Amino acid sequence: MSLLQVRALQKSFGERNLLDIDALELHRGHSYVLTGVNGAGKTTLLRILAGLETAGIGSYLFDGQTAIPGQLAPRIVYLHQHPYLFDSSVFANIAYGLHGRGLNRQQIENRVHAEMAWAGLAQVAHVRPSKLSGGEKQRVALARARALSPDLWLLDEPTANLDTEARQQVTALIGQIRDANNCVLVATHDTDLANLPDAVHWVLDNSKVDERSLDAGD
Amino acid sequence: MSLSQALFDALRLLWEGDPTLWGIVHVSLRVCFLALLLATPPAVMLGFALANFQFPGRRMLIVLIQTLLALPTVVVGLILYFLLTRNGPLGNYELLFTQGGMVLGQAVLAFPILAAMTLSAVQGADARVVETARMLGAGRLRIACTLMLEVRFAVMAAMITGFGRVISEIGCAMMVGGNIAGVTRNITTAIALETSKGEFAQGIALGIVLVSIALVANFGMAALQGRGGQK
Numbered sequence: 430m431s432l433l434q435v436r437a438l439q440k441s442f443g444e445r446n447l448l449d450i451d452a453l454e455l456h457r458g459h460s461y462v463l464t465g466v467n468g469a470g471k472t473t474l475l476r477i478l479a480g481l482e483t484a485g486i487g488s489y490l491f492d493g494q495t496a497i498p499g500q501l502a503p504r505i506v507y508l509h510q511h512p513y514l515f516d517s518s519v520f521a522n523i524a525y526g527l528h529g530r531g532l533n534r535q536q537i538e539n540r541v542h543a544e545m546a547w548a549g550l551a552q553v554a555h556v557r558p559s560k561l562s563g564g565e566k567q568r569v570a571l572a573r574a575r576a577l578s579p580d581l582w583l584l585d586e587p588t589a590n591l592d593t594e595a596r597q598q599v600t601a602l603i604g605q606i607r608d609a610n611n612c613v614l615v616a617t618h619d620t621d622l623a624n625l626p627d628a629v630h631w632v633l634d635n636s637k638v639d640e641r642s643l644d645a646g647d
Numbered sequence: 648m649s650l651s652q653a654l655f656d657a658l659r660l661l662w663e664g665d666p667t668l669w670g671i672v673h674v675s676l677r678v679c680f681l682a683l684l685l686a687t688p689p690a691v692m693l694g695f696a697l698a699n700f701q702f703p704g705r706r707m708l709i710v711l712i713q714t715l716l717a718l719p720t721v722v723v724g725l726i727l728y729f730l731l732t733r734n735g736p737l738g739n740y741e742l743l744f745t746q747g748g749m750v751l752g753q754a755v756l757a758f759p760i761l762a763a764m765t766l767s768a769v770q771g772a773d774a775r776v777v778e779t780a781r782m783l784g785a786g787r788l789r790i791a792c793t794l795m796l797e798v799r800f801a802v803m804a805a806m807i808t809g810f811g812r813v814i815s816e817i818g819c820a821m822m823v824g825g826n827i828a829g830v831t832r833n834i835t836t837a838i839a840l841e842t843s844k845g846e847f848a849q850g851i852a853l854g855i856v857l858v859s860i861a862l863v864a865n866f867g868m869a870a871l872q873g874r875g876g877q878k
Binding site for chain 1: 773775776778779780781782783784785786789793796797
């Protein structure tokens with residue numbers, strides 16, 4: 430059974446038909462890399478799947494159940510190309526989604542420390558976001574989302590505008606996110622990220638999503 | 648009296664801690680802080696609601712608040728005078744010529760500034776604040792609180808601007824307070840009175856205090872400007 434199954438997804442801007450997708454299925458244990466030229470609609474597609482933008486959708490099934498896009502957070506998380514970090518410490522940012530989930534203070538602290546260790550952020554736990562580099566911000570956003578163990582990750586150009594070292598760090602973390610129970614969909618232009626191990630390669634072209642082997646190029 | 652002599656006497660009054668002078672400063676600061684305390688919660692809530700919710704009359708309310716920004720202080724004083732006078736609708740509260748009446752008047756003056764600046768701050772907040780909070784599973788109330796936290800420096804700047812407006816106004820304080828010595832005489836009304844009597848020293852001393860307060864407030868505002876927002 431697919432984790433997310435969307436049928437008859439259509440999105441237009443005025444006369445322009447941006448997305449016209451008959452069916453889209455995402456499965457647990459899989460990574461998907463979505464490429465396409467600038468303006469093809471990659472970000473819009475991810476935002477629609479996350480429920481951050483509206484679109485005409487025939488059916489939207491999550492774990493086999495009809496669902497409403499946007500009401501599945503944090504089981505579905507969308508990470509912006511330039512993630513927003515709240516104006517508090519790195520620690521508080523990662524802890525944000527853990528409050529109100531029946532965890533006590535110690536459990537939250539343990540979880541945050543574990544995520545900071547995973548993302549290599551222990552040294553900046555009490556630093557404010559304005560003092561972080563672009564790569565560190567992206568890693569905070571990944572750690573913050575990972576703390577919630579989402580089923581579906583929607584990552585929008587996570588390595589855009591990062592230098593080589595930061596890009597490698599973020600790519601390595603994204604490679605570790607996927608496990609048997611979740612699914613990762615990454616929109617990217619980055620060839621390193623597009624070569625995620627075992628990823629299914631999708632190309633968004635002319636409002637359709639096509640599966641394509643990496644050898645075929647895009 | 649020459650200007651240099653008046654200035655010398657003013658500095659002496661300040662240095663020697665003249666009780667009358669500092670009593671006037673105390674009245675001014677007390678009334679201003681209480682007025683801000685009274686106006687800030689409802690004004691910030693209104694600004695937040697106007698920025699986030701659509702409801703009938705919203706547009707009109709925004710125009711009204713923007714109009715009130717330019718309302719002359721004497722007009723506020725005049726309206727409150729009629730409301731608070733013994734035969735007025737609020738006459739029973741006996742607030743006319745009291746510090747309570749001055750607090751009310753200055754709260755009315757600060758309210759539109761606080762509401763308009765909060766509205767502007769929330770409208771100008773990064774759209775990703777709400778989206779990120781939603782993605783992390785926050786409910787409506789938590790999203791609202793997060794948004795307010797993210798624009799807190801702008802709200803503090805609004806409070807400083809509101810403080811600047813009320814500490815320096817004279818029309819409302821004069822009409823509603825009545826400039827009663829030791830009770831409702833504040834910095835601005837005292838300066839007006841002392842100058843009209845030809846007693847420049849105390850007026851200049853109070854002027855120095857007023858400018859100093861304005862300077863501190865503006866330093867505070869400058870420190871807050873540019874904080875918060877995109878991270």
